[in-house]
Amino acid sequence: MKWIPTCKETTVLASRAMDARLPFADRVAMQLHLLICENCARFARQLHEMRRLFSVETDAYDDAKGLTDTARQRIATELQDKLDR
Amino acid sequence: MSTLDAQTWLADHGDYLFRVARRQLHSDEQAEDAVQETLLAAIVAQARYAGDASPRTWLTGILKHKIVDLIRKQLREVALPCDEEGEEAVDLLFKQDGHWAEPLRPWGNPQAEAELSQLRHVLDECADRLKPAMAQVFSLREVAGMETEEICKELGISPTNCWVLLHRARLFMRQCLELNGFSKAGAA
Numbered sequence: 496m497k498w499i500p501t502c503k504e505t506t507v508l509a510s511r512a513m514d515a516r517l518p519f520a521d522r523v524a525m526q527l528h529l530l531i532c533e534n535c536a537r538f539a540r541q542l543h544e545m546r547r548l549f550s551v552e553t554d555a556y557d558d559a560k561g562l563t564d565t566a567r568q569r570i571a572t573e574l575q576d577k578l579d580r
Numbered sequence: 581m582s583t584l585d586a587q588t589w590l591a592d593h594g595d596y597l598f599r600v601a602r603r604q605l606h607s608d609e610q611a612e613d614a615v616q617e618t619l620l621a622a623i624v625a626q627a628r629y630a631g632d633a634s635p636r637t638w639l640t641g642i643l644k645h646k647i648v649d650l651i652r653k654q655l656r657e658v659a660l661p662c663d664e665e666g667e668e669a670v671d672l673l674f675k676q677d678g679h680w681a682e683p684l685r686p687w688g689n690p691q692a693e694a695e696l697s698q699l700r701h702v703l704d705e706c707a708d709r710l711k712p713a714m715a716q717v718f719s720l721r722e723v724a725g726m727e728t729e730e731i732c733k734e735l736g737i738s739p740t741n742c743w744v745l746l747h748r749a750r751l752f753m754r755q756c757l758e759l760n761g762f763s764k765a766g767a768a
Contacts, residue, residue: 549703556700
């Protein structure tokens with residue numbers, strides 16, 4: 496990796512930075528690239544935005560579909576079997 | 581007491597547990613299995629349930645383990661990550677010299693609940709469209725909020741595989757979201 500990474504290399508660093516603290520040299524390299532590259536800066540922002548959107552509590556998903564009647568019935572029967580044994 | 585309890589849990593919390601499972605597992609069948617396994621395990625474990633937590637919290641705790649079990653089982657069946665197909669798909673997003681092939685479009689900044697709800701459906705659809713291994717690791721990280729170390733350990737995959745899967749999943753997710761309505765309102 497040259498001292499300023501390419502866009503492709505920067506996306507690897509930006510992704511890893513979402514999960515762990517980057518080594519110092521990588522962090523500097525990434526920041527240098529982000530300063531001069533609008534696309535990658537946007538990519539890095541959108542990674543954070545994705546995390547924010549995905550981490551919404553399931554309570555906010557009230558309008559998502561729940562168990563179907565068939566599945567509910569099948570599970571109820573399984574529970575009953577288990578309890579009768 | 582058990583019969584009543586288990587059936588009551590299903591009635592009161594079945595939909596909720598299904599939604600939690602469905603956000604992390606990428607098929608209805610698997611999510612249904614996870615709910616069933618959870619309630620069956622809850623029958624066995626209820627003697628140990630002290631009632632400190634609400635039933636929903638307690639059941640959700642059991643569900644989390646069941647979800648990881650199901651994902652582990654599934655990952656044994658699907659081809660693992662560092663395949664060439666995924667690598668080629670990543671290569672298509674970039675030019676030979678490592679620059680983006682297409683400029684990234686800005687995303688809107690939706691505030692209205694209706695719009696957010698619409699975008700949540702897009703999120704879920706895009707997550708479902710990822711390759712299974714990618715989808716699973718991505719959801720454990722971004723939906724369940726597990727640390728990557730924990731994910732690697734639980735699923736028995738190497739950290740390098742984990743990083744690669746997450747990087748690819750994020751590239752594809754981002755692109756899918758952009759193509760499906762995220763870049764409409766134009767701000768962020």
